[in-house]
């Protein structure tokens with residue numbers, strides 16, 4: 571059966587707007603599963619005159635030897651989830667020329683450092699490729715074409731970006747979250763522009779650094795960025811009203827929820843908490859989170875991680891990923907209220923997000939169209955609408971028209 575419906579434009583609650591805008595013209599390997607194709611894309615599109623940032627590399631499909639890397643123009647290749655990087659000698663030279671040293675590249679080899687310094691890395695990548703009005707125009711055009719009106723940018727790279735967004739009017743379509751390091755460097759005026767603080771507590775599945783309770787198939791255990799006492803202190807000390815906490819694995823999710831629970835018991839004040847990703851949250855901890863008023867900010871797209879990362883996740887964990895039915899039916903999270911959705915830019919657009927919601931790998935990950943609309947769309951059609959067609963049999967979503 572084919573169903574037609576007109577829905578409001580999307581509010582992508584967790585993306586990296588400035589990061590992706592700066593990297594819009596970069597080679598993107600997200601859809602590239604064959605190494606040969608990746609190699610020719612990089613050789614054809616990267617130039618010798620600058621350090622090229624390459625995106626979306628999935629290391630479960632292929633990797634590059636040092637020799638192969640050095641045949642490319644200067645490149646920094648980012649893992650699919652931005653939590654892992656490789657680069658060649660030419661890139662190192664170019665970066666040394668430009669910044670005086672290439673210390674950041676050396677550090678980017680260290681997964682532990684990477685997990686603790688993602689904002690600095692994002693800032694560095696934005697600097698390598700540069701961000702201007704033209705790039706912002708093209709990026710917001712691209713978002714509109716894909717049915718997205720508003721975004722939350724989860725990593726403000728620096729204060730200049732706020733000026734650029736204000737000048738171009740795109741601040742009307744963007745809210746910024748800043749990590750504490752960047753936040754402390756902002757002027758008082760800029761601080762007022764920020765929606766909240768972003769804190770990282772673990773890594774991601776791409777580089778096998780999300781903190782799960784069981785080891786990955788290669789024996790590594792993921793990275794927990796803070797000790798609990800440290801995390802409690804950070805959350806307790808935030809001066810903004812809102813905090814978005816990146817916690818992907820169950821070990822990280824439980825650490826955050828326990829921290830908030832302990833602050834609550836001691837009657838400490840803490841800001842409104844949004845848990846980002848929470849992919850492996852258990853029913854028990856979801857209930858605690860609900861009780862504590864913690865909002866869940868999740869990505870239907872990541873339901874496919876159960877398949878994409880089956881090389882490193884056990885079957886048990888693949889099934890635990892994005893347990894939307896438990897969260898909504900059993901723990902009574904309400905889409906649009908305390909359960910909100912986004913793409914994290916992997917990839918952007920109404921089609922992949924809606925397909926992943928309606929036709930995920932596991933039934934436990936399924937969302938209804940109404941739940942998708944409540945958690946992922948703007949409240950009304952004032953800014954525009956999307957005419958969609960859902961083919962239940964083919965498990966396909968297509969867009970007839972986007973009106974903005």
Ligand SMILES: [Zn+2]
Pocket residue numbers: 584585586724914
């Ligand atoms: Zn993110």
